[in-house]
Amino acid sequence: MASADQGNYDHVGLNSARARVRMKVPSVAERVAEELRYQLAEGFLVPGAKLTEATIAEDLGVSRNTVREAFAELAAERLLLRQPNKGVFVATLEAGDIHDVYTVRRAIEVSSIRAGGSPERIAAVRAAVEEGKRAAAADNNEGLGSANQHFHGAIVALAESNRLDTIMAQILAEMRLYFHKATMNAHFYSDWLKENEQICSALEAGELERAGDLLLAYLNRSEQQQTAIHGA
Amino acid sequence: MASADQGNYDHVGLNSARARVRMKVPSVAERVAEELRYQLAEGFLVPGAKLTEATIAEDLGVSRNTVREAFAELAAERLLLRQPNKGVFVATLEAGDIHDVYTVRRAIEVSSIRAGGSPERIAAVRAAVEEGKRAAAADNNEGLGSANQHFHGAIVALAESNRLDTIMAQILAEMRLYFHKATMNAHFYSDWLKENEQICSALEAGELERAGDLLLAYLNRSEQQQTAIHGA
DNA sequence: TTCGCTGGATTGTTCAACGATCCAGCAATC
DNA sequence: GATTGCTGGATCGTTGAACAATCCAGCGAA
Numbered sequence: 001m002a003s004a005d006q007g008n009y010d011h012v013g014l015n016s017a018r019a020r021v022r023m024k025v026p027s028v029a030e031r032v033a034e035e036l037r038y039q040l041a042e043g044f045l046v047p048g049a050k051l052t053e054a055t056i057a058e059d060l061g062v063s064r065n066t067v068r069e070a071f072a073e074l075a076a077e078r079l080l081l082r083q084p085n086k087g088v089f090v091a092t093l094e095a096g097d098i099h100d101v102y103t104v105r106r107a108i109e110v111s112s113i114r115a116g117g118s119p120e121r122i123a124a125v126r127a128a129v130e131e132g133k134r135a136a137a138a139d140n141n142e143g144l145g146s147a148n149q150h151f152h153g154a155i156v157a158l159a160e161s162n163r164l165d166t167i168m169a170q171i172l173a174e175m176r177l178y179f180h181k182a183t184m185n186a187h188f189y190s191d192w193l194k195e196n197e198q199i200c201s202a203l204e205a206g207e208l209e210r211a212g213d214l215l216l217a218y219l220n221r222s223e224q225q226q227t228a229i230h231g232a
Numbered sequence: 233m234a235s236a237d238q239g240n241y242d243h244v245g246l247n248s249a250r251a252r253v254r255m256k257v258p259s260v261a262e263r264v265a266e267e268l269r270y271q272l273a274e275g276f277l278v279p280g281a282k283l284t285e286a287t288i289a290e291d292l293g294v295s296r297n298t299v300r301e302a303f304a305e306l307a308a309e310r311l312l313l314r315q316p317n318k319g320v321f322v323a324t325l326e327a328g329d330i331h332d333v334y335t336v337r338r339a340i341e342v343s344s345i346r347a348g349g350s351p352e353r354i355a356a357v358r359a360a361v362e363e364g365k366r367a368a369a370a371d372n373n374e375g376l377g378s379a380n381q382h383f384h385g386a387i388v389a390l391a392e393s394n395r396l397d398t399i400m401a402q403i404l405a406e407m408r409l410y411f412h413k414a415t416m417n418a419h420f421y422s423d424w425l426k427e428n429e430q431i432c433s434a435l436e437a438g439e440l441e442r443a444g445d446l447l448l449a450y451l452n453r454s455e456q457q458q459t460a461i462h463g464a
Numbered sequence: 465t466t467c468g469c470t471g472g473a474t475t476g477t478t479c480a481a482c483g484a485t486c487c488a489g490c491a492a493t494c
Numbered sequence: 495g496a497t498t499g500c501t502g503g504a505t506c507g508t509t510g511a512a513c514a515a516t517c518c519a520g521c522g523a524a
Contacts, residue, residue, distance in 0.1 A: 027316060028477065052505070063478045065297055068507095069304055076308035078395075084259060085485045085506055103393040104340075111339035161335040163310075167399060260508065284474070295509045300476095317475055317516045 028062055032070035035060065040079055040090065041176045047092040051080065077170050079177060093178050093230055102223040104171055106216060108164050109155050113203060114212040117158030122203055125154040129200045132193055144193075149176075151196050155215070179226060192218060260294055264302035267292065272311055272322065273408045279324040283312065309402050311409060325410050327464055334455040336403055338448060340396050341387050345435060346444040349390030354435055357386040361432045364425055376425075381408075383428050387447070411458060424450060 026034065036056075039045045051071070057064045071088050074080040080088045116122075128151035135143030149172050156168040195218055202211035258266065268288075271277045283303070289296045303320050306312040312320045348354075360383035367375030381404050388400040427450055434443035 072304045100393045104395045107340045107343035161332045163332050163336050
């Protein structure tokens with residue numbers, strides 16, 4: 001759930017006078033959820049795969065109840081699908097889901113960029129663009145992917161809304177799951193690299209309408225492409 | 233989470249040849265969550281109140297683990313706040329939360345209405361407007377509140393996106409919790425009654441831009457009012 | 465007053481158990 | 495042969511109990 005502020009706290013740096021920061025010590029359930037999220041993002045767990053409570057519990061060395069709690073969290077994020085008395089499965093792309101996801105993105109990304117943002121937040125968008133350029137120069141496909149996600153996350157962050165940030169984080173997690181690296185070839189990336197640049201420039205120049213239009217066009221085209229690859 | 237399609241199923245209507253519909257038989261955890269949601273919406277549980285696992289478990293006659301699962305679900309919906317090793321509390325309005333909520337609403341409601349919708353969906357918006365009128369005529373304050381929620385829910389439903397619908401449902405649940413009936417006096421309602429009418433008319437006439445502008449103006453004003461009542 | 469300790473309460477997590485439900489396979493039937 | 499019905503095994507849903515970890519209020523000592 002990328003849920004709010006949960007997690008245990010533990011005093012660390014008992015020796016250091018300054019670093020008396022409260023560091024998170026996530027609960028076991030939280031760590032299980034994190035591990036599963038990781039495996040989902042990495043493509044270890046493919047859509048449709050069945051996750052048996054007992055198996056996961058044994059594999060991770062935790063109790064079945066704890067796994068259950070993690071499942072509930074991921075099901076709330078739409079990453080897992082719970083089918084009562086049958087089990088939990090990695091979410092699969094249903095008909096209309098692509099359009100659904102992009103509808104949400106259009107709503108929150110375009111609205112966020114049209115409202116502009118503080119210089120710091122705009123700088124974060126710029127940083128994501130540069131991150132993408134560096135990854136492209138280094139021919140780092142992996143890095144290109146995350147740079148793009150950072151870019152769109154930074155756009156939503158312009159609105160300074162925790163709730164929007166959470167929603168966007170979930171959507172991006174879904175996209176990592178569905179549109180896995182395999183489907184994201186380099187050709188795909190080079191397209192939007194310069195497009196991100198344009199959007200960012202428009203944003204920096206205060207041309208919010210134009211930035212929104214460009215972003216909207218990108219999202220529409222991206223939806224088309226994804227629809228072409230996967231089913232409707 | 234108003235989470236996806238969970239729940240047990242049970243064949244009912246064994247006698248009827250036609251009504252072989254699969255009816256939901258929610259799990260115990262789901263029913264507990266539903267009960268808590270109800271109590272939250274009704275103001276039985278006020279923001280900040282502490283919910284002790286053992287107490288709730290005993291009150292509802294279920295196991296502590298089951299309560300835990302319900303808590304997790306409501307925490308994912310931001311209705312409850314989990315503080316590790318301290319307990320779960322009914323969510324409270326923090327600084328910036330009002331702006332946060334309205335930012336989400338602006339994003340998804342305005343974007344939904346600007347995209348228009350099928351005649352059926354538009355008819356649903358109209359139905360919510362009429363529902364409000366009837367409630368006003370009957371001097372039914374309670375009914376006015378839900379009519380307004382139906383109205384805004386119907387606007388988001390224009391986009392035909394399950395995800396947006398879920399998000400909106402959660403936001404509305406939060407608003408029921410925070411801005412309880414007490415703060416929603418009749419004066420408040422009469423304002424937007426005609427406003428909803430205007431928005432709906434513009435929508436029906438295909439004047440989507442204008443409908444969006446009206447809706448946006450309403451949301452901005454509503455945010456101001458709420459901010460005036462509660463803190464920033 | 466401040467600090468540190470202690471005890472009680474609550475949460476986090478585990479474990480074992482049992483009924484309910486689903487599913488695949490097989491047998492009986494038409 | 496196709497349908498129906500049964501059966502056993504696997505898994506889920508839920509419970510109850512248990513114990514460690516953590517927090518908090520209260521109390522006493524410096």
